[in-house]
Amino acid sequence: MLKATWFVLAGMAIVFATLSLLVLVMTALNRWLRPTPEAGAHPTRARDA
Amino acid sequence: MLEGELLGVFALTWQAAVMLGLGGLLIYLGIAKEVEPVLLVPIGTGVILANVPLGGLTEPGGLFAVLRAAGIDTELFPLLIFIGVGAMIDFGSLLERPYTVFLGAAAQFGIFGTFFLAYFLGDGGLRLFDFSFTDAISIGIIGSADGPTSIYVATMLGSKYTPAIVVAAYSYMALVPIIQPPIMRALTTEAERRLAMPTRAQRVSRRTRVLFPILSILVVGLIAPKATPLIGTLMFGNLLRESGVVERLSRAAQNEMANIVTILLGLTVGGMMTARDFLRPETIMIYVMGVVAFALGTAAGLMLGKVMYLASGRRINPLIGAAGISAFPMCARVVQRVGLEANPHNHLLMHAAGANTAGQIASVVAGGAALVLVPFFA
Numbered sequence: 442m443l444k445a446t447w448f449v450l451a452g453m454a455i456v457f458a459t460l461s462l463l464v465l466v467m468t469a470l471n472r473w474l475r476p477t478p479e480a481g482a483h484p485t486r487a488r489d490a
Numbered sequence: 491m492l493e494g495e496l497l498g499v500f501a502l503t504w505q506a507a508v509m510l511g512l513g514g515l516l517i518y519l520g521i522a523k524e525v526e527p528v529l530l531v532p533i534g535t536g537v538i539l540a541n542v543p544l545g546g547l548t549e550p551g552g553l554f555a556v557l558r559a560a561g562i563d564t565e566l567f568p569l570l571i572f573i574g575v576g577a578m579i580d581f582g583s584l585l586e587r588p589y590t591v592f593l594g595a596a597a598q599f600g601i602f603g604t605f606f607l608a609y610f611l612g613d614g615g616l617r618l619f620d621f622s623f624t625d626a627i628s629i630g631i632i633g634s635a636d637g638p639t640s641i642y643v644a645t646m647l648g649s650k651y652t653p654a655i656v657v658a659a660y661s662y663m664a665l666v667p668i669i670q671p672p673i674m675r676a677l678t679t680e681a682e683r684r685l686a687m688p689t690r691a692q693r694v695s696r697r698t699r700v701l702f703p704i705l706s707i708l709v710v711g712l713i714a715p716k717a718t719p720l721i722g723t724l725m726f727g728n729l730l731r732e733s734g735v736v737e738r739l740s741r742a743a744q745n746e747m748a749n750i751v752t753i754l755l756g757l758t759v760g761g762m763m764t765a766r767d768f769l770r771p772e773t774i775m776i777y778v779m780g781v782v783a784f785a786l787g788t789a790a791g792l793m794l795g796k797v798m799y800l801a802s803g804r805r806i807n808p809l810i811g812a813a814g815i816s817a818f819p820m821c822a823r824v825v826q827r828v829g830l831e832a833n834p835h836n837h838l839l840m841h842a843a844g845a846n847t848a849g850q851i852a853s854v855v856a857g858g859a860a861l862v863l864v865p866f867f868a
Contacts, residue, residue, distance in 0.1 A: 445609045445623075448867045449602040453595075455859035456852055459713045460595040463851070466705045467588040467698075476695035 501543035505765035512768075513537030513760065516657075526664040529637075529756050533657065536760020547761060554761030557754060562652075562762070565645055567755040568638035569723045574748025575638070576703070576727025577740050579818065579850060583843035585698060586691035589798070590810065590841065594848025596794035597814025598856040600633030600787020605860075608779055619772050623868040625649050627860050629776055632659045633783030634853035635666070635817040641759075642720060643857045647864065653762035654773045658780035666820040667827075669784050674812050674828050677792045682799060683832035685807040687841055699732040710855055717858020724854060787815040791845070806841075813842035816849035 516534030520527035540548050547554045561567035584590060608629040612621025621629065628649035631640045640659040644652040662669065675683075703725035711718040730740040795811025809829050813821040825842035 442606075442610060442614050444867050445606050445614050445626075448863055449606055451863055451867075452602045452856065452859045453599060455714055455862070456595050456598050456856050457592075459710055459855045459859075460591045460848070460852055462709045462713070463706060464588045464591050466709060467585055467591070467702065470698040470701055470705070471585065471588070471692060471694065474695045474697045474701070476693045476698075 498543035498545070503543075503765065505769050506541045506543055508769060509541040509763065509765045510538055512763070513541065516760075526660055528752055529660050532753055532756025533660075533760040533763075536757040537763045538760075539757075540761040540764050548764060554758060557758040558762060561751075561754055562641065562645055562758055565642050565719065567751055567758070568641040568645075569719055570747060570751045571638045571755065572720060572723040573727040573730075574743045574751070575850075576724040576729075577731045577743040578748075579724075579728060579847055580731075580843075581702060581728060581847050582694055582699065583840050584847045585694045585702060587841060587844040590844035591848040591852070593791050593794055593798075593811045593814040593845040594816070594850070594852035595814070595855075596811065597787040597791035597816075597845075597849050598634070598852050599790035600635075600783045600785075600815060601630045601853070601856050601860070603630075603786040603790070604633050604779055604783035605630030607782060608775075611775065619775050621772065621775075624864060625651055627864065628652065628655055629779050630783060631655065631857060631860070632662065632776075632780045633787045633815070634857060635659070635663055635784065635787065635815040635821075636850065636853040636857075637663070639720060639853050639857045641755075643860060646716075646861055650767070651772060651776055653759060653768060654776045656759050657763065658777050661777075662780045662784050663817045663820065666784070666815075666817045667824050669781065670788050670812055670821065670824050671828055673785055673788045674792060674809055674825075677789060678796070678808050680832060682796070682808050683829060684836065685799070685804065686833060686836045687805070687807050687810075687838060689837055689840060691840070696732075696734070700729070703728040703732065706851065710851070710858065714855055714858035714862055716861035717854050720854040720857060721851070724850070784815065788812045791815065791849075807836070807838055810838055810841045810845050813845040814849045814852070816846065816853040818846050818850055819843065821849070822846040 513534045516530045519525040520530030546552050605626045608621050609626035612619050624647040628644035631643045637660050644655045707725045710721040727743050791811035791814030795808030798806040799808045809825050813825045822842035826839040829836045829838040
């Protein structure tokens with residue numbers, strides 16, 4: 442069961458590490474590519490509507 | 491001659507009869523109770539067709555054998571489904587609230603915790619069931635609450651329980667509104683559930699929405715390369731949606747392609763449920779493990795939600811953590827409903843949708859992580 446414990450820890454570590462990087466990506470995108478006022482906030486929803 | 495090859499009634503075993511009844515039950519649940527009818531009706535029909543004696547659909551060259559070889563063994567069907575899923579998902583709620591991604595990550599403990607239990611019950615400890623290391627991982631993947639990922643991982647790992655795992659994964663997704671609320675109420679206080687959160691969030695540009703799927707493929711693919719087919723198809727579908735220039739393709743992915751593949755996938759999964767492979771004690775335990783997986787995922791998301799509640803100075807409602815498992819959009823709706831019960835002015839839907847879409851990405855990452863790690867541990 443020791444290897445199963447390590448498997449669980451390693452798996453969760455990979456999940457958190459990957460998603461932490463995604464948070465950095467999202468934060469960077471939101472900071473550097475802010476919407477211009479005339480561009481609208483939700484193009485997809487506007488398009489769907 | 492007649493008995494052996496022409497009249498199937500003489501070849502009908504009690505096991506096949508049970509499976510025919512099970513197929514009928516799945517069709518009944520789909521039509522009469524509207525439990526995931528899009529899947530249960532084709533799956534139920536597939537079960538019946540596969541278990542009609544001497545029907546030959548599962549024999550080499552038969553319809554189900556051909557479909558299985560072409561769509562399941564190659565992982566083609568789940569990947570095509572993911573293009574459609576990606577085209578249907580709006581990641582806007584997640585991009586507006588990036589912190590919710592951690593709730594999706596925490597909820598993946600449902601996968602790994604269930605793996606641990608299944609392995610303990612099987613080859614790793616008690617040996618009560620015939621669960622190998624890779625079978626236990628495949629069972630744990632039910633906790634992803636994500637049908638295509640369950641099929642993909644179980645098939646890649648060559649689990650003999652793939653049909654039961656797939657049916658359990660899809661069945662429990664329909665039961666999210668029943669499984670989750672008691673856990674949510676048990677693990678949160680009334681004061682926590684009452685906490686209202688602002689409905690407005692930061693705005694997200696079109697360029698962000700377009701770049702996000704591309705960058706997600708790169709980030710996930712570079713860390714968990716085995717997840718590349720899943721994240722790649724999911725985000726390709728989302729790029730079709732968000733690009734705004736291929737509306738026709740986006741709609742085709744969401745409708746025609748997703749529908750056709752769902753029919754083929756449902757029939758094929760049903761066709762894999764033959765009496766010989768399905769009627770065994772392990773199948774019942776897999777269904778029990780499915781509930782455990784959903785409960786552990788929900789509990790883990792809620793626990794991180796409670797940490798965020800305290801760390802944020804009581805500005806984040808811990809209920810949204812329950813939406814971290816990727817059954818989309820059911821989990822987000824359940825969170826909204828439970829939140830409204832505690833406070834009629836509390837609208838958690840958009841926050842929960844962020845965690846819910848994060849769970850979709852996280853489940854893919856968790857599946858990829860499991861596949862990456864197997865050679866080192868199994």
